[in-house]
Amino acid sequence: MALGDSRTKTEELIHLRWTFKQRSARVNTGKAQVAATQCHAGNHPAEEAGYFEVPGAHLYTVLHGVANPTARVLLVGSFASERHLSYIPWVRWARYLAARSVECLRFDYRGIGESTGVFEEMRFENWLEDVALLAQWLKERSPEAPVILHGLELGALLAGKVFETGVGDGLLLWAAPRTANHVLRATLLRRVALDNAFKYGGDRKSSEDYIKQLESGDFLEVGGYQWSSQLWQDSFQVELPANLGDEASAFPVHERPVRTVKEEKLGAPLIKGSSVGYEAINRDFSGLFDDNFAWIVQSQAPSQGEPH
Amino acid sequence: MKSAAGAREVIAVLTGGNRLWGTYHRPPGDRPGLPRGLEEKNRIGVLFLNPGFQPRAAQGDSSVYWAESLAECGYPSFRFDLPGLGDSEGDVPEPMLDFINAGGYATVVSAMIHELVQQFSLAGVVVAGLCAGAVTALYTGGVSKECRGVILMDPYFYQTKDQRPRIRVALTEWSSRSRLGAVVSNVYDRLRYLGLLLRGNRLPGNANRPLLRCWKQLAPTGMPILLLKAPAYKAEGIKPRVGEFDYLSYLQASAGRGNRVVVKFIEGTNHSFADALGKAAVREHTQQWLHSCFPSVERTQAVAVNGWR
Numbered sequence: 329m330a331l332g333d334s335r336t337k338t339e340e341l342i343h344l345r346w347t348f349k350q351r352s353a354r355v356n357t358g359k360a361q362v363a364a365t366q367c368h369a370g371n372h373p374a375e376e377a378g379y380f381e382v383p384g385a386h387l388y389t390v391l392h393g394v395a396n397p398t399a400r401v402l403l404v405g406s407f408a409s410e411r412h413l414s415y416i417p418w419v420r421w422a423r424y425l426a427a428r429s430v431e432c433l434r435f436d437y438r439g440i441g442e443s444t445g446v447f448e449e450m451r452f453e454n455w456l457e458d459v460a461l462l463a464q465w466l467k468e469r470s471p472e473a474p475v476i477l478h479g480l481e482l483g484a485l486l487a488g489k490v491f492e493t494g495v496g497d498g499l500l501l502w503a504a505p506r507t508a509n510h511v512l513r514a515t516l517l518r519r520v521a522l523d524n525a526f527k528y529g530g531d532r533k534s535s536e537d538y539i540k541q542l543e544s545g546d547f548l549e550v551g552g553y554q555w556s557s558q559l560w561q562d563s564f565q566v567e568l569p570a571n572l573g574d575e576a577s578a579f580p581v582h583e584r585p586v587r588t589v590k591e592e593k594l595g596a597p598l599i600k601g602s603s604v605g606y607e608a609i610n611r612d613f614s615g616l617f618d619d620n621f622a623w624i625v626q627s628q629a630p631s632q633g634e635p636h
Numbered sequence: 637m638k639s640a641a642g643a644r645e646v647i648a649v650l651t652g653g654n655r656l657w658g659t660y661h662r663p664p665g666d667r668p669g670l671p672r673g674l675e676e677k678n679r680i681g682v683l684f685l686n687p688g689f690q691p692r693a694a695q696g697d698s699s700v701y702w703a704e705s706l707a708e709c710g711y712p713s714f715r716f717d718l719p720g721l722g723d724s725e726g727d728v729p730e731p732m733l734d735f736i737n738a739g740g741y742a743t744v745v746s747a748m749i750h751e752l753v754q755q756f757s758l759a760g761v762v763v764a765g766l767c768a769g770a771v772t773a774l775y776t777g778g779v780s781k782e783c784r785g786v787i788l789m790d791p792y793f794y795q796t797k798d799q800r801p802r803i804r805v806a807l808t809e810w811s812s813r814s815r816l817g818a819v820v821s822n823v824y825d826r827l828r829y830l831g832l833l834l835r836g837n838r839l840p841g842n843a844n845r846p847l848l849r850c851w852k853q854l855a856p857t858g859m860p861i862l863l864l865k866a867p868a869y870k871a872e873g874i875k876p877r878v879g880e881f882d883y884l885s886y887l888q889a890s891a892g893r894g895n896r897v898v899v900k901f902i903e904g905t906n907h908s909f910a911d912a913l914g915k916a917a918v919r920e921h922t923q924q925w926l927h928s929c930f931p932s933v934e935r936t937q938a939v940a941v942n943g944w945r
Contacts, residue, residue, distance in 0.1 A: 377646045377657055377723060378637030386641030390723055412690040415722060441693045442659060442700070444641050522906070525812040526821075526869050552696010552910030609689050609728050609798075 374426070379444075380435070382461055388442030389435040389462070390419075392426035397473045399628045400431045400466045401500075404459055404483035407511050408440045408447065409551025414480065417613055424617045430624060431473070433466055440553075448547060448554040452486075452508060452566045459490045467495075474628045476500055482511045485568055491582070492569040498584055498627050500620065501572065503591040508566035512555070519550045585627035589620065643707060649716075651747050654726035658692065658716035659700075660756075661707035680784060680930045681758045682706050683749060684715040685741075685773060687766035687789075687908070689732065691722035694766065696910030698918075702764075705919045711926060712756055716748060718772075731798040736768045737844055739775035746780035753782045760784030762860075762926065767792065767907065771847060777859060778850045785860035785929060787922060790907050793851075793883045795842045812869075825870070828879025840881050848890075856892025860929040863887075863899045864918060866907050874901040898925055 374393035379386035403422055406414050422432040437455045439445035445454075459477070467475045474497035479487030484504035491499040505511050517535055524532045542548050542560040549555070571581040578586035594616065639646050645660040684699045686692055692715040693700050703713035718741050719726030729735035749761045762785040765773035770791035777786040811817035839848070855861060865884065870877045874884065884899065891897045900921045905914030 375655075375723075376637055377648075378639050379641035379644075379646070380637070381641075386638070386644075388641075388646075389637065391637070409696070412693065412695060415691045416689065416720075416728065419723060441691070441697060442644075442646075444644070447697075526818070528815050528818055549911050552698055552908065552915075554912070609732060610730050 375423075380462065380465070382438065382458060385438045385443060385445035387435050387438060387458055387462070389433060390422070392422045392432040392434070394426055394429050394431040396429070396471060397431035398429045399474045399476055399498075399624055400433070400469065401425060401476045401478050401624065402459070402463050402466055402487075402496075403432055403434045404477065404479040404487040405434065405436075406480045407482040407515065408437070408553045409515050410481060410511075411436070411441055416609055417611070418480070420613065421617060425621060425624070428621060430621070431466075431469075433462060435462055448556050451558065452562050456486055456489055459486050460493070460495060463490060463495045474498065476624060476628070478502070479504065481505065482508055485511075485566055488568050488572045489566070491584075491586075492572070496584070498624070499572070499578075499582075499586045500624070501568075501586070501588045503594050504568050504572075504588060506568055508563040509560075512560060512563045516548075516550055585623075587620070587623050587627070589616075643704070647714075649748055649751055651744055651751075652719065652726070654719045654724060656716055656719065656725070656744075656748065657723040658714055659703070661703040661713040661715075663707045663710045663712055666712065678930065678932045679712060679756070679758045680926070681712040681714060681752055681756060681761045682787075682926070683745070683752065683761050683763050684713070685745065685763065685765040685769040686716075686718050686721045688736075688768040689721060689728070692717045694910070695908040696915070698908065698910040698915050701915050702919055702922065706923065706926070709923055709927075710932070711762075712758065714752060714761075719744060733768065733796045733798050736771055737795055738846060739772070739778075739850070741772045742775035742779050745772060745776040746783070749776070749780050749782050758782075762787060762930075764789070764922075766790060766909065771844075774847060774854070775850055777854050777861075783859075785862070785926075786854075787925075788861065788863045789909060789918065790864065790866045793844050793847055793887070794840065794881075795844050821870075822878075825877065825879040832879060832881065837881075839886070843881070848886075851887060852890050852892075855887075855890070855895045855897055858894045858896050860925070861895075861897045862922065862925045863897065864909070864921060865899065865901045866905050866909060866914070867901075867903065868907075873903075874899075896929070 374395075375390060376393060377388070377390045380389045381387075403418065405411060405418055418434065422434055425432050435458065436443040437450070437458055439447035439450040439454075463475060463477060476498040477487040477491050477496040478500040479485065480502045482505070484501040485508055487496075487499060488501060488504065490496070513535075516538055520533065520535045520538060538548060539560075542555060542557050545557045547554045547556055548560075571577045572586060573588065575586050575588060643662045643664075645662065647658050647660045649656050649658070682703070684692065684694075684703055687694050687699075699715050703715050707713045717724035720728035729740060735741070745763065749763070752758060752761055760782050761780075763773040763776050763780075763783055764787035765771070766789035770788040773786050773788060774791065777783045807817075811821035839845070863884075865874055867873075868877060871880075876882050876884070888897065888899070902909065902914060902917040902921075905911055905917065909915060909918050
């Protein structure tokens with residue numbers, strides 16, 4: 329499971345073969361050309377995508393590498409069907425941090441996106457394990473630097489639960505729900521709304537109809553993913569740990585800095601998939617990014633000892 | 637970090653100064669580390685593009701599913717993030733849909749195809765796209781010498797805007813929920829139908845004429861084109877909603893005698909084809925279409941062993 333040093337010479341060669349030289353500086357006019365130069369090229373040379381082995385699957389990971397990081401952040405992203413909606417700002421946030429000497433690791437949960445595994449066989453425990461294993465890997469990287477767990481939406485719950493076990497030097501929560509069921513229910517309601525569009529009266533189905541299907545043990549397809557009855561049942565039990573809901577009460581209990589950013593401070597397109605459209609892709613997040621970067625730096629400063 | 641996991645491999649190309657990340661789905665027998673594709677002369681790759689602004693896995697990871705199943709049938713399959721999307725570098729053009737509707741990504745995709753052909757010893761590449769991705773796929777078919785076919789999933793042939801007027805969004809939501817709204821919506825449809833008749837069923841003002849020109853140039857050349865259509869709201873079967881211009885009939889009429897256009901309507905799915913029914917139907921139609929357009933001994937054997945999965 330040695331992410332970073334398990335690449336064989338053959339794999340290196342393959343990687344090198346996949347380096348292409350730019351012919352033109354313009355995005356839409358350039359013709360790609362093979363160039364057996366170095367594999368780290370482009371505007372973000374230290375970004376490295378690959379696979380990290382976990383029990384029964386491989387997680388797709390993207391490391392936004394930094395030579396001498398002031399901190400490392402594990403980005404724990406949103407739930408399956410929300411993933412593609414928050415992807416662009418999530419990547420930008422990682423690049424923003426990497427450009428400021430904060431190393432970041434993004435990943436896809438088991439059974440989702442680029443990772444291998446079968447979604448319908450997954451439980452929350454699997455995804456918690458993903459977070460814990462990657463946090464451990466980040467912690468073991470050299471040179472040593474504090475590791476912050478940073479979760480978005482469902483990822484905030486998972487990051488919080490792993491943090492509760494003593495993992496991580498800080499915790500940053502964005503739009504943490506009270507339970508995982510809140511996330512699933514919001515996603516389900518969007519499917520119900522789509523299904524009911526241009527249907528009237530008795531032709532419309534209520535969300536309770538769908539929930540009954542799940543509770544009866546059947547699978548339910550939502551946003552292209554097959555939800556199992558087990559996933560739905562378990563979602564009620566996956567709660568944000570006590571005291572992590574607000575920063576002031578979190579510090580005395582966990583003795584490590586915690587920050588929570590409420591949903592209304594984030595807005596689309598980082599959350600609330602339904603309202604995301606093309607117009608929101610290039611939204612300016614500099615205020616949010618600046619603010620949270622400042623917290624990361626302050627919280628891990630050597631003199632820190634009080635909650636921020 | 638491993639660059640491969642099972643039959644998947646992370647790859648990257650550098651084009652226009654941006655590193656573009658993608659995933660290669662290896663067909664059986666194509667092991668990592670070995671020179672690729674030397675064993676078969678008629679190797680056709682399949683390249684999946686981003687559906688709109690979504691990352692290369694697409695909604696419900698449907699592109700992963702399709703690429704994986706095509707690779708199992710012997711077609712080296714690729715999924716790439718275009719500049720500014722997914723993991724790839726670059727800025728998202730703004731307004732994005734204007735850029736796509738004008739074929740802005742086509743030259744990048746064409747350059748990408750050239751490299752895939754070189755690196756993987758391919759005879760050519762079939763480009764597949766959904767929605768805005770389909771628009772780019774069609775434009776690419778017109779500019780790439782190595783593009784051997786195009787798969788268009790629920791394409792659109794009119795100009796779209798990144799931002800719809802709020803009042804229009806609100807009206808659509810209202811009419812989709814309330815009975816009174818439904819009545820108003822039906823009246824609106826009839827008025828549009830009347831307008832269509834008065835115009836003599838000519839192309840609407842917001843038709844994407846450059847894209848239609850591209851179609852008219854490409855289809856008569858005999859390039860294989862598979863067009864997959866999903867049901868639309870308030871539409872009956874493959875026909876458009878009352879009052880809307882019938883682009884599909886227009887396309888078929890303007891495809892020319894020598895065209896190899898295949899149109900399939902997939903009942904019971906939605907625009908993303910990401911539900912179980914849509915995923916399976918796209919996979920099945922695509923496999924059969926590829927097999928009939930690009931037959932090879934190796935792939936026939938692969939299908940004989942694996943079946944149409």
